[in-house]
Amino acid sequence: MHISTLGWRETLDMSSARRNNVLQIQFRVYHPMPAESNRNSAPISSRHLSSEDIDERKFVVALARGLDLLRAFRPGETLLGNRDFVERTGLPKATVNRLAYTLTALGYLRFDEPAGKYALDTGVLSLGFTLLAGADTLELARPHMRALAREIGAAVSLGCRDGLDMIYLETIRSETALTLGLAPGSRLSMLTSSMGRAYLAVQEPAAREALFDELAKNEDTAIVNAARRSIDDFARDGCCYSFREWHDDVNAIAAPFRDLRNGRWLLLSSSGPASSMDEAYFRETIGPRLKALAARLA
Secondary structure (H helix, E strand, O other), X not given: OEEEOOOOEEEOOOHHHOOOOOOOOEEOEOOOOOXXXXXXXXXXXXXXXXXXXXXXXXOOHHHHHHHHHHHOOOOOOOOEOHHHHHHHHOOOHHHHHHHHHHHHHOOOEEEEOOOOEEEEXXXXXXXXXXXHHOOHHHHHHHHHHHHHHHHHOOEEEEEEEEOOEEEEEEEEOOOOOOOOOOOOXXXXXXXXXHHHHHHHHOOOHHHHHHHHHHHHOOOOHXXXXXXXXXXXXXXXXXXXXXXXXXXXXXXXXXXXXXXXXXXXXXXXXXXXXXXOOOHHHHHHHHHHHHHHHHHHHO
């Protein structure tokens, strides 16, 4: 994992971001980077779904396993082999072989003969474009996000819940200052990210407690308690924060709004290097502007 800049690269210590699937820090120019995760031992579907959400009579295990293979790819990765699939999904090798063959036949994977590995194919791309083409809110938000990023000198992102994680739908990076941000499709911890905390804050108490119970199964108590305290931040300020909690040099803030077109909660967030953007800047300068944009998009 590296930091990408205009002309140099430097190794980044990932110890404080070990709970996240991917960390990409961009300075002015974006370069996709391989992702890293400490959650490879758990099947992907097990962290994507809450047990409360599943009706076993209707749940198709074979389909879920196939989708697990597609979810095994992370931003910046182009090729994965059967060993990678086995490690990341927890599925037997024989099952992985059959699923990969089926997904290749259907056009969702492509087998690279020289490398002996699989790549995502156009079937996945068409699904993604179909989703984004119907995202009117994203189209509406993009120019406002661009203007805000330019004004505050920080990355501005839009995301939503994806199972027990948060996922980025769009990120706009400032062109006027050194900024950082994740690429669309990147996943974040619901507990340590400002976006995830803001999502938790707007849930009904019973639903929120069910999520906390599910998240607590695989996280330290201290992390869960820190996320619980962020509910008080939202009650007081109308937004949630993550100050050096997701990563040692990342500060972030998020504000939620209800997408009435699709009936779901979306999250606006802004992030920047903690070394040059302190907590006061996020609370006093970025916070009011981010909340105003969220209100405009609601």
